[in-house]
Amino acid sequence: xxxIRPLPIPTPNSEPFWNGLANHQVxxxxxxxxxxxxFYPRSHCNGCLSPNLTWRKVAGNGTLYTYxxxxxxxxPQFIDETxxxxxxxxxxxxxxxxxxxxxxxxxxxxxxxxVKPVFHQQDSATLLYFEPA
Amino acid sequence: MGLKGRAAITGVxxxxxxxxxxxxxxxxxxxxxxxxxxxLADAGLSKHDVDGLCCAAIPESTxxxxxxxxxxxxxxxxxxETVDLGGASSVSMIWRAAAAIEMGICEAVxxxxxxxxxxxxxxxxxxxxxxxxxxxxxxWGSPQxxxxxxxxxxxxxxxYALIAQRYAATYGYDERALAKIAVDQRTNAQGNPKAVFFxxxxxxxxxxxxxxxxxxxxxxxxxxxxxxGSAVVVVSERLAKKxxxxxxxxxxxxxRLTTRSVTYADDMTVSPVGPAAASAFAMSGKKPKxxxxxxxxxxxxxxxxxxxxxxxxxxxGEGITFVKENGLTFNGSFPVNTHGGQLxxxxxxxxAGGMSQPVEGVRQxxxxxxxxxxxxxxxxxxxxxxxxxxxxSAIILEGx
Ligand SMILES: [Zn+2]
Numbered sequence: 001x002x003x004i005r006p007l008p009i010p011t012p013n014s015e016p017f018w019n020g021l022a023n024h025q026v027x028x029x030x031x032x033x034x035x036x037x038x039f040y041p042r043s044h045c046n047g048c049l050s051p052n053l054t055w056r057k058v059a060g061n062g063t064l065y066t067y068x069x070x071x072x073x074x075x076p077q078f079i080d081e082t083x084x085x086x087x088x089x090x091x092x093x094x095x096x097x098x099x100x101x102x103x104x105x106x107x108x109x110x111x112x113x114x115v116k117p118v119f120h121q122q123d124s125a126t127l128l129y130f131e132p133a
Numbered sequence: 134m135g136l137k138g139r140a141a142i143t144g145v146x147x148x149x150x151x152x153x154x155x156x157x158x159x160x161x162x163x164x165x166x167x168x169x170x171x172x173l174a175d176a177g178l179s180k181h182d183v184d185g186l187c188c189a190a191i192p193e194s195t196x197x198x199x200x201x202x203x204x205x206x207x208x209x210x211x212x213x214e215t216v217d218l219g220g221a222s223s224v225s226m227i228w229r230a231a232a233a234i235e236m237g238i239c240e241a242v243x244x245x246x247x248x249x250x251x252x253x254x255x256x257x258x259x260x261x262x263x264x265x266x267x268x269x270x271x272x273w274g275s276p277q278x279x280x281x282x283x284x285x286x287x288x289x290x291x292x293y294a295l296i297a298q299r300y301a302a303t304y305g306y307d308e309r310a311l312a313k314i315a316v317d318q319r320t321n322a323q324g325n326p327k328a329v330f331f332x333x334x335x336x337x338x339x340x341x342x343x344x345x346x347x348x349x350x351x352x353x354x355x356x357x358x359x360x361x362g363s364a365v366v367v368v369s370e371r372l373a374k375k376x377x378x379x380x381x382x383x384x385x386x387x388x389r390l391t392t393r394s395v396t397y398a399d400d401m402t403v404s405p406v407g408p409a410a411a412s413a414f415a416m417s418g419k420k421p422k423x424x425x426x427x428x429x430x431x432x433x434x435x436x437x438x439x440x441x442x443x444x445x446x447x448x449x450g451e452g453i454t455f456v457k458e459n460g461l462t463f464n465g466s467f468p469v470n471t472h473g474g475q476l477x478x479x480x481x482x483x484x485a486g487g488m489s490q491p492v493e494g495v496r497q498x499x500x501x502x503x504x505x506x507x508x509x510x511x512x513x514x515x516x517x518x519x520x521x522x523x524x525x526s527a528i529i530l531e532g533x
Contacts, residue, residue, distance in 0.1 A: 068294035111302035
């Protein structure tokens with residue numbers, strides 16, 4: 001039996017992020033007070049707790065901070081995608097996010113590799129995957 | 134600041150760890166009663182001495198766990214706490230108990246972590262769909278549900294693999310040194326008949342030839358889940374003097390929480406155990422060189438490596454050399470997880486895995502670790518790790 005992939009369910013705070021991905025753009029929040037970039041989307045800046053955050057469109061480029069090749073599925077819902085190339089990407093703005101590397105062989109991955117976004121359609125959601133830049 | 138070292142652990146209890154448990158299934162409440170009875174008997178105390186308890190969540194009652202336990206055991210307590218710090222819960226229960234005792238609000242606190250299977254419910258409830266990813270929350274509004282789960286970064290293996298890969302890229306890696314941690318601990322388990330791997334020593338090549346789960350973690354670098362459970366009794370100085378074994382004083386503690394998902398850690402190669410251990414050492418007036426044994430939470434080999442470095446036993450980035458140059462066995466130059474740790478003895482279900490480390494530290498200092506006793510063992514550092522390096526706690530134990 002193939003399990004259904006879990007999809008994000010946007011919240012009022014995160015809708016601009018997920019709507020951005022659906023339109024193939026990366027939107028991040030930036031704090032008007034301390035200028036910190038904020039990820040994941042929040043009601044308040046996690047640098048200074050200011051509620052004055054502005055959504056900005058960014059390029060979405062970054063580097064591979066770390067990755068693993070999960071040879072056993074991390075959950076049954078991912079069994080069709082083994083091995084999973086689970087990645088943590090650091091965007092050029094300095095924030096980090098979970099992702100998946102695509103269009104690359106596991107052996108070609110290296111930490112520090114420049115990466116660029118891939119807008120991956122997963123059922124009804126658009127997820128932010130990455131590929132070598 | 135902090136503890137004055139006037140609360141002591143005087144009794145411990147644990148079940149034998151079993152991989153395929155076929156014994157009588159027991160509710161957590163039954164295990165609480167049994168473990169408490171065993172730990173009090175070990176201390177030489179009676180139920181009437183108990184006036185405090187620290188627990189983790191129990192399956193029988195989503196809320197009000199302490200009152201449910203107090204009622205079942207017939208206890209009236211002045212101090213009760215449900216600790217929700219994952220694998221760090223047990224160590225954190227113990228310092229909370231010691232602090233409450235030093236404040237004078239109670240004199241004998243039971244801290245227990247059951248982990249035997251509970252009876253099968255004849256009318257099972259449907260599985261909660263928000264809990265299908267284990268400890269990773271899939272509830273709406275949880276950042277994990279939105280930014281971890283859809284990308285497959287769920288449960289523990291991937292998170293610790295991500296840490297190990299980053300460590301390797303930053304400081305270099307030697308898979309044989311990481312494997313040696315599992316091997317030395319497995320050697321220690323040969324002195325512990327309650328360990329799941331008692332009678333099954335391994336070699337470095339066994340570890341490196343075992344199945345790769347998530348690069349660079351082999352299956353023998355990952356804990357084996359099992360049935361088990363354990364408890365300790367923490368008492369005042371006054372009661373400690375009446376107990377039958379050498380009292381083991383809690384002389385320092387520290388706790389540090391940073392992120393739930395390690396993705397957002399400032400530096401993924403640095404464990405919050407650093408500030409926790411530094412606090413524990415400062416409070417006790419001890420330095421890393423003063424402890425005779427390290428009982429380190431060991432969900433993975435990388436966890437032990439980072440705990441050794443960040444607790445100050447060697448410089449950052451030198452853990453691999455340290456592990457290669459030291460024997461981590463009970464008779465080695467730097468004894469670690471002398472009961473086998475959770476890698477060698479098994480990780481009992483619930484929060485019980487993390488109670489095995491303090492129980493072993495107590496047994497070592499009491500001089501009751503038959504078959505694996507460290508010579509002249511008077512002080513120990515015990516650590517707990519919850520989530521994916523999310524929650525860290527540390528205590529220093531010292532013999533009277
Ligand atoms: Zn700010």
